[in-house]
Amino acid sequence: MNDTAKSTSLCDASDEALALWAKGGDDGALAILIKRYGSFVHARARSYSRGGPDADDLYQEGMIALLKAVRNYREDAPGRFKTFAAVCVNNKLISTVTAHMRDKNAPMRSYLSLGEDVPEEALASPGDDPEQLLIASEETNARNRQIATLLSPFERQVLRLYLSSYSYDEMSRELGSSSKAVDNALQRVRRKLRSVFQ
Structure with missing residues (x-):
């Protein structure tokens, strides 16, 4: 299968299939999932930032939660990946905001809505329009090239190992490196992915 055909098939794939492929190390599948869920994470970060941590910091935490959702998703899990990912992201944002408020010795603000429903359009997948699929495919290819460069x-x-559910110790052994080097690398990945997908 050539790159264009593969990109088109990835764009047509369900979130569940993309999550399993991304967990197996498919960067293209991961890029599409990040694109599909980026606006959702951004919207949730803005919502939780009212009276709390900075929205950019929350967005970063939310994207890490999305990566963990991919890493922890199981084929036999009940329900849809969208539901699982939304729970992971929301839980992470809630815990981040709670920790921030605790650190500030301030009560949770009553106007901070932690149980707000997720708008369906925020998680919309690309439509069936061939032009939109082609545009999405080209954008995915461009982002993959950016990732490869960055x-x-x-x-x-x-x-790849992180998304395959390896622990820090397992990654260290696999790569012949220290846990600190692995942690530093993940921090750099987080910053670089943020610059590409924000």
């Missing part, structure tokens, strides 16, 4: 070979290996 991430070092070590960072790509760390991200």
Whole structure:
């Protein structure tokens, strides 16, 4: 299968299939999931930032929660990936805001809505319009090239293992590196992915 055909099939794939492929190390599947869920994470971060941490910091935490949702998603899990990802992101944002408020010794603000429903349009997948699919495919290819350029070979290996549910110790052994080097690499990956997908 050539790159264009593969990109088109990835764009047509369900979130569940993309999550499993991304967990197996498919960067293209991961890029599409990040694109599909980026606006949702951004909207949730803005919602939780009222009276709390900075929206950009929350967005970063939300994207890490999305990556963890991919890493922890199981084929036999009940329900849809969208539901699982939304729970993971919301739980992470709630815990981040709660920790922030605790650190500030301030009560949770009554206007901070932690149980707000997720708008369906925020998680919309690309439509069936061939033009939109082609545009999405080209954008995915461009982002994949950006990722390949931005991430070092070590960072790509760390991200692949992280998404395959390896612990820090397992990643260290697999890569012949220290846990600290793995953690530093994941921090760099997080910053670089934020610059590409924000």
